[in-house]
Amino acid sequence: MSAxxxxxxxxxxxxxxxxxxxxxxxxxxxxxxxxxDYMDDTIPADLADPLGPQILWEDALARAGGRIDVLINNAGIFDPAPIGLSDIEWLDRWEDTLRINLTAAAQLSRYAVKHWLERAQDGETEGRLVHIASRAGHRGDSPDHWHYAASKGGMLAVHKTIARAYAAQGILSFAIAPGFTDTAMAGDYLSTRGGPGLLADIPLGRVAEPEEIAAIAAFCALDAPPSMTGAVIDANGASYVR
Incomplete structure (x- = not known):
């Protein structure tokens, strides 16, 4: 079997x-x-542009020779939107976050599902989606991040809907809901909101490492059994237990 x-x-x-x-x-x-533009082998696409996801998908499909087996929706932003902003600035930040974190992920998921349904006509039926959501999609986030929590809650709803709708066609969907992870994005947030106090809310005593979330994503992309479709895997150091 090819890679x-x-x-x-x-x-x-x-x-x-x-x-x-x-x-x-x-x-x-x-x-x-x-x-x-980042590196020669990376496709540049602005997911804040409504045409960005289509450009990305078509370019990726061309580079792949017409076949993509797994889509991992990881792109996202975490810009604050305090309620004291002007109306237009608050709305702009809301719409930018929803556009990138949720709508672009939904657009790409739609292209992927359509691609796999078309491949099913040739007897190839399995495709996998992996959504990097957030603990915030379950429990909410800070007063400055209504929009981020909404975007990740929406991602989880899209994921569950896809899993239920297309499992019979061999299209599987998985979601991961990390808490704080040791990235620049989370680091800035921790430093501005009294990091040690926030860490006290994590029974594990530390934030996750990117490699830990990557291990879960790779499992979902390559190894997870089909019966796991629709699952949301939490990775938050027991800071939110469902």
Missing amino acids: PVILVTGSSRGIGAAIVELLQARGATVICHASR
């Missing part, structure tokens, strides 16, 4: 870069994405 072809969004740093490194070590063919 699986996997598209990873937001793969230039943090969790995305760790996912790419692990998948490549497992022998997968990985197509990388960044919001702008």
